[in-house]
Amino acid sequence: MNGLREALAEVKALHDANPAPKCDVLICPPATLMRSMAKVCDDMQIEVGGQDCHENTSGAHTGDISAPMLADTGATYVILGHSERRATYGETDRQVRAKTEAAWGANLTAIVCIGETLEEREAANTLDIVGGQLAMSVPDGASAANLVIAYEPVWAIGTGKTPTLAEIEEVHTFIRTRLNDRFGAKGADMRILYGGSMNPKNATDIAAVPNVDGGLVGGASLKASDFTNIVQALSA
Numbered sequence: 412m413n414g415l416r417e418a419l420a421e422v423k424a425l426h427d428a429n430p431a432p433k434c435d436v437l438i439c440p441p442a443t444l445m446r447s448m449a450k451v452c453d454d455m456q457i458e459v460g461g462q463d464c465h466e467n468t469s470g471a472h473t474g475d476i477s478a479p480m481l482a483d484t485g486a487t488y489v490i491l492g493h494s495e496r497r498a499t500y501g502e503t504d505r506q507v508r509a510k511t512e513a514a515w516g517a518n519l520t521a522i523v524c525i526g527e528t529l530e531e532r533e534a535a536n537t538l539d540i541v542g543g544q545l546a547m548s549v550p551d552g553a554s555a556a557n558l559v560i561a562y563e564p565v566w567a568i569g570t571g572k573t574p575t576l577a578e579i580e581e582v583h584t585f586i587r588t589r590l591n592d593r594f595g596a597k598g599a600d601m602r603i604l605y606g607g608s609m610n611p612k613n614a615t616d617i618a619a620v621p622n623v624d625g626g627l628v629g630g631a632s633l634k635a636s637d638f639t640n641i642v643q644a645l646s647a
Contacts (some may be wrong), residue, residue, distance in 0.1 A: 414440050414633075415444075418440075418633075419444070419451050421633070422438065422448060422451050422452065422455075422635070423451065424635035424636075424639075425635040425642070426452075426455045426457060428635060429643065431456065432456055432642050432646050433646035433647075434642065434646045435458065435625070436458065436642055437457070437458040437460050437488055438452070438457060438458070438459055439460040439461060439488065439489075439490055440459070440462075441462065442461065442462070442476050445459065445461065445484040445485070445486060446484040446485065449485025449486065450485070453485075458488060459484075459485055459486050459487065459488075460481075460486050460487060460488030460489055460490065460519075460520075461476065461489040461490065461519075462489075462490050462493070463476070463493070463496060463510075464476055464477055464478040464480075464481055464489050464491070464510055464514060465477050465513070466506060466510045466513050468513060468516065468517075477513070477517075478513045478514045478517035478519055479517045481517065481519060482517040482519055486519060487519060487520060488519060488520045488521075488522055488559075489510075489520075489521060489522065490522045490524065490561075490627075491507050491511055491514065491522065491523050491548075492504075492510075492524045492525065492544075492548055493524045493563070494563045494565045494568060497524075498565070504543070504544055505547065507548040508547060508548050511548070511549065511558075515550075515552070520556070520557050520558065520559060521557065521559070522559045522560075522604070523548050523549055523560055523561065524561045524562075524563050524606065524627070525541050525545050525548060525560065525561070525562060525563065526540075526541065526544075526562055526563035526564050526565050526606070527540040527541060527565060527566075528565045528566060529565070532566060537582065538581075538582070538585050541582060541586065542585070542589060545586060545589055545590075546589070546593075553594055553597070553601070554600075554601070555597060555600035555601045555602065559601065559602045559603075559604060560590070560601060560602070561603075561604040562579075562582055562583060562603060562604070562605055563606040563607055564578075564607040565607075567607030567608045568606070568607055568608060568629065569629065569630065570608065573607060573613060573617075574607065576616060576617070579605060579623065580620045580622070580623075583603050583605070583622035583623055584621065586603050586622070587603060587622045590603075603623065604623075604624060604625045604626055604627045605620075605623050605625075605627070606626065606627030608629075609626040609627075609631065609641065610630075610631040610637070610641070611637055611641055611644070614626065614640065614644035614645065618644055618645050618647070628641055
């Protein structure tokens with residue numbers, strides 16, 4: 412819940428600093444900025460996505476936004492099952508799965524978020540939690556074209572804490588193995604993003620970890636000056 416119309420200037424600054432990035436760049440603004448940002452990004456190598464969508468395509472769901480509505484603004488992606496949605500609104504794996512299917516129905520690529528809390532990590536349950544969320548949140552029919560996985564160690568988001576590179580590699584390798592086991596060759600091509608406090612200082616090191624294909628960036632994406640450094644690190 413960050414960004415007013417004046418924030419569109421940050422997108423232009425990001426583009427000016429990275430007119431031809433060597434990595435895919437996606438911005439997921441609040442719904443109030445979706446259409447305006449899509450217009451701004453129309454001639455840029457920057458995609459626009461939503462932060463969430465409802466599992467139904469229409470109906471009496473006051474305050475919600477559907478996948479077709481996102482697509483209608485120009486969005487091509489949508490983030491689903493973000494840790495804040497799971498924690499604050501109690502979203503379940505079943506709901507995330509249904510939302511993913513709705514996103515696919517609107518030709519949106521779903522970014523499905525999974526990850527453990529501090530208590531779960533301290534109890535040595537990380538892989539069980541991640542594996543369970545991955546199995547239950549992702550529908551059959553997934554491919555690299557319609558699915559991206561984002562690993563969010565919940566305890567690292569907004570705290571300044573970051574798992575060690577070895578810990579990140581362990582989880583990302585585990586996710587890759589599970590994707591390969593379930594989807595075969597398609598699983599090898601699916602992107603796995605790291606989403607736990609990636610910033611300009613650690614982006615280069617994290618990006619070099621095996622099976623880290625990019626970042627789901629939060630606070631460090633709000634300013635073009637910070638996000639530019641991350642884009643450049645992922646473009647290297």
